[in-house]
Amino acid sequence: MPHTSPEASLLKSTAGFGCIFAYNTTAYTGNFFCVQAMEDCVFSKFNSSNMENSAIIASSGVILPAGLSIAADFTEITLATGKAIIYKH
Secondary structure (H helix, E strand, C coil): CCCCCHHHHHHHHCCCCCEEEECCCCEEEEEEEEEEECCCEEEEEEEECCCCCCHHHHHCCCEECCCCEEEEEEEEEEEEECCEEEEEC
């Protein structure tokens, strides 16, 4: 369950819960709140508990350009190409 206190919000904004440098096709599962592209990214899995139609991002080959981020509650992220930082809840 994601942390929701004011203190947790501060920790999230400073990556206090940690992050993952995703650089290959490993499946990352857990509670994440943000994906930031370090290179142009294409996803093979992109599941969110609070983003409608999030799976379409992977199935349609949408590119997340380098430098951009998507914020939502993510439960599973797998890269097809690119590199990204995935921030933990």
